[in-house]
Amino acid sequence: MKLLVCISQTPDTTANISFKDNNTAFNPDGVQFIMNPYDEWYALVRALELKEAVGQGTVTILNVGPATNDVVIRKGLAIGADDAVRIDTEATSANYVAKQIAEYAKDKGYDAIFFGKETIDFNGAIVPSMVAEYLDLPFVSLAQHMDVNGNTATLKRDIEGGVEVLSVDFPFVLSAAKGLAEQRIPNMKGIMMSRRKPLNVVAAVDVPNTVEVVHFETPPAKSAVKLIDPDNMDELVNLLHNEAKVI
Amino acid sequence: MILIYAESPDGQLKKVALEAVTYGAKLASAMGTTCAALTIGTVADAGSLGKYGAGKVYNIAGEDVDNQNIAKAVADVAEKIGAEVVVMPFTSTGKSIQGRVAAILNAGVVSGVSALPDLSNGFVVRKPVFSGKAFADTKITSEKKVLSLMGNAIPLEELGAAVDVETIDIDLAPCKVKRLSVEKQAGGIPLPEAELVVSGGRGLKGPENWNVLLELAEALGASTACSRPVADMDWRPHHEHVGQTGIAIRPNLYIAMGISGAIQHLAGVNNSKTIVVINKDPEAPFFKAADYGVVGDLFEVVPKLTEAVKRLKA
Ligand SMILES: Cc1cc2nc3c(=O)[nH]c(=O)nc-3n(C[C@H](O)[C@H](O)[C@H](O)COP(=O)(O)OP(=O)(O)OC[C@H]3O[C@@H](n4cnc5c(N)ncnc54)[C@H](O)[C@@H]3O)c2cc1C
Numbered sequence: 001m002k003l004l005v006c007i008s009q010t011p012d013t014t015a016n017i018s019f020k021d022n023n024t025a026f027n028p029d030g031v032q033f034i035m036n037p038y039d040e041w042y043a044l045v046r047a048l049e050l051k052e053a054v055g056q057g058t059v060t061i062l063n064v065g066p067a068t069n070d071v072v073i074r075k076g077l078a079i080g081a082d083d084a085v086r087i088d089t090e091a092t093s094a095n096y097v098a099k100q101i102a103e104y105a106k107d108k109g110y111d112a113i114f115f116g117k118e119t120i121d122f123n124g125a126i127v128p129s130m131v132a133e134y135l136d137l138p139f140v141s142l143a144q145h146m147d148v149n150g151n152t153a154t155l156k157r158d159i160e161g162g163v164e165v166l167s168v169d170f171p172f173v174l175s176a177a178k179g180l181a182e183q184r185i186p187n188m189k190g191i192m193m194s195r196r197k198p199l200n201v202v203a204a205v206d207v208p209n210t211v212e213v214v215h216f217e218t219p220p221a222k223s224a225v226k227l228i229d230p231d232n233m234d235e236l237v238n239l240l241h242n243e244a245k246v247i
Numbered sequence: 248m249i250l251i252y253a254e255s256p257d258g259q260l261k262k263v264a265l266e267a268v269t270y271g272a273k274l275a276s277a278m279g280t281t282c283a284a285l286t287i288g289t290v291a292d293a294g295s296l297g298k299y300g301a302g303k304v305y306n307i308a309g310e311d312v313d314n315q316n317i318a319k320a321v322a323d324v325a326e327k328i329g330a331e332v333v334v335m336p337f338t339s340t341g342k343s344i345q346g347r348v349a350a351i352l353n354a355g356v357v358s359g360v361s362a363l364p365d366l367s368n369g370f371v372v373r374k375p376v377f378s379g380k381a382f383a384d385t386k387i388t389s390e391k392k393v394l395s396l397m398g399n400a401i402p403l404e405e406l407g408a409a410v411d412v413e414t415i416d417i418d419l420a421p422c423k424v425k426r427l428s429v430e431k432q433a434g435g436i437p438l439p440e441a442e443l444v445v446s447g448g449r450g451l452k453g454p455e456n457w458n459v460l461l462e463l464a465e466a467l468g469a470s471t472a473c474s475r476p477v478a479d480m481d482w483r484p485h486h487e488h489v490g491q492t493g494i495a496i497r498p499n500l501y502i503a504m505g506i507s508g509a510i511q512h513l514a515g516v517n518n519s520k521t522i523v524v525i526n527k528d529p530e531a532p533f534f535k536a537a538d539y540g541v542v543g544d545l546f547e548v549v550p551k552l553t554e555a556v557k558r559l560k561a
């Protein structure tokens with residue numbers, strides 16, 4: 001099994017989000033960065049489990065980003081990936097990233113390419129299906145369970161109001177949701193070994209950008225909460241009905 | 248021309264598909280053009296999309312679909328009718344096809360948009376980012392554009408009358424991903440589409456106590472949600488988990504009981520129109536994000552609230 005896991009770096013979930021340069025750019029000052037949770041907890045771990053179950057193969061991590069991402073990439077190696085590739089450029093849009101990944105992966109013969117279902121910064125859920133299209137591969141999004149039997153995978157994916165059961169032959173592209181695997185914490189040995197694992201840096205290809213964030217905004221602060229007497233729920237219902245007009 | 252992919256799982260049009268049609272119709276009128284909706288397979292009442300603003304409704308025959316052949320079909324129709332913008336719902340299907348459609352059409356794509364584009368200086372559209380902690384106004388500079396629309400982002404409007412459905416001759420490619428079965432959840436409106444949501448956290452102490460929440464949800468006709476630890480401990484099914492690592496929702500009313508309001512929880516719900524928080528700890532962070540708050544023991548407060556709701560409905 002030759003598996004590729006695409007990871008991205010995102011601000012920590014507790015980060016206070018602010019912007020700079022007249023609200024045109026994310027302000028990274030004081031922000032702790034992590035591996036995107038869907039990539040780390042589900043996509044990477046399920047790929048490792050698959051390699052372990054098959055008994056041979058490689059799990060390669062791919063990141064599109066600058067050298068400052070190496071810390072997060074090394075964490076992926078500490079969790080158990082065999083090697084890593086970083087495409088050395090700023091990840092400026094979904095299409096830009098998808099093109100870089102597809103360009104790198106197109107002649108490598110991966111059996112499957114794993115993604116997290118979305119990043120927790122731009123919440124796009126675009127890159128996985130784009131890569132699938134550029135590589136002309138079948139795609140299963142939001143996978144929360146996978147069984148593999150020979151050359152066929154049976155997957156469950158979350159849909160509105162239920163769970164869909166699908167089957168697909170290798171090779172394919174998958175995006176991972178909660179349930180696909182359990183988070184693995186890197187141990188000391190993994191961390192030591194990760195330092196010696198290869199992290200190859202490759203140059204980016206030229207891709208024109210067609211989307212660009214021109215302005216960021218944080219939501220207006222809520223006005224103070226209206227406290228209601230716990231013994232007067234008729235008042236709360238009245239406010240919801242007549243003031244908020246939601247029931 | 249604007250093309251809307253009106254998703255219809257099991258032959259039923261989704262509410263967010265209708266919203267996408269209204270969105271497409273309004274965008275079309277702002278751009279001085281018209282809009283058409285596309286359905287695939289047998290769809291009940293597809294002509295009714297005209298009511299929500301579709302000038303034309305096209306249908307492609309064929310039931311055997313996966314995201315690859317749907318995306319190809321949507322892109323083919325977009326080419327055929329000369330669509331500059333393709334709009335689709337930001338759903339499990341939308342997330343599977345939006346990148347493909349954009350790749351085929353060589354279009355810039357923005358997903359999960361929450362408002363109509365601002366056309367005063369190019370084509371700039373707003374979407375929530377950082378799991379609801381901010382908005383990004385995103386400019387698309389390519390000639391063709393793909394947008395996916397968040398549920399409950401714009402109100403449904405009747406803008407026209409039902410139209411006849413035109414069959415469009417496009418062959419669907421054979422599926423590479425096969426659908427074996429669907430396990431349906433029992434009852435209730437799926438969370439992303441729900442306008443009223445009642446949600447419980449660790450403060451409910453155990454799954455055996457959920458009746459107090461379910462009775463309120465039933466009285467309101469609301470869907471149910473939960474915090475992450477609740478889903479992690481299997482007190483509730485994990486599709487109810489809302490927040491940064493669960494699903495993001497924006498209902499008209501979100502009632503949270505026994506939930507502290509951690510930043511990761513708020514990230515998935517803070518775009519709700521009205522938030523009610525019931526918590527016995529007056530210092531719970533959730534009160535800062537709430538419109539209405541009740542400081543009290545949920546096991547005493549919630550049954551009283553349920554009774555009050557029933558009195559309103561009576
Ligand atoms: C990377 C990461 C991602 C995360 N993603 C998510 C996510 O997507 N969604 C999510 O929800 N969490 C998420 N979390 C977890 C989050 O940080 C909180 O731990 C979690 O939301 C707390 O759940 P809770 O409010 O149910 O429980 P608690 O924090 O334990 O709060 C329980 C609340 O109930 C109140 N209470 C207790 N008894 C009563 C009573 N009788 N009556 C009234 N009130 C009572 C208490 O005062 C307390 O405020 C994430 C954490 C991390 C690190």
